[in-house]
Amino acid sequence: MGIPYGAFMTANLLTYSNLFACGIARSGAYNRTLTPFGFQSEQRNYWDAPDVYNKMSPFMNADKMKTPLLLVHGEADNNPGTFTLQTERYFQALKGLGAPAKMLLLPKESHGYVAIENILHLLWEQDQFLEKNLKGK
Secondary structure, X not given: OEOOHHHHHHHHHHHHOOOOOOEEEEOOOOOHHHOOOOXXXXXXXXXXXXXXXXXXXXXXXXXXXXXXXXXXXXXXXXXXXXXXXXXXXXXXXXXXXXXXXXXXXXXXXXXXXXXXXXXXXXXXXXXXXXHHHHXXX
């Protein structure tokens, strides 16, 4: 499970390995071309290193995803690197390609989730997802 950069790495790990039965990614950035002026320790911009941005983007490799993934995002995320659009588009790509993905958008939540109702619902969704994808494996 990962949150922002961890969500991005979770998606990449599931895309390129079969080490995990499933994954949960929360509030991530899955298309690095939408963060064109660097991310984490990458200081080059997209136009200086387009191959890096494309190869590191789970969105660009959605056709390789075969592992169940629960994508979670706050519906009102105001973090400029992790707009909700990142999760919505990645989910659409995964579903369109037949990947076993589920998306949960938390209403009125920003980058960090604070409403008790949303946190409880998130915990329930995660429990259901893990029960379905881990039980008996």
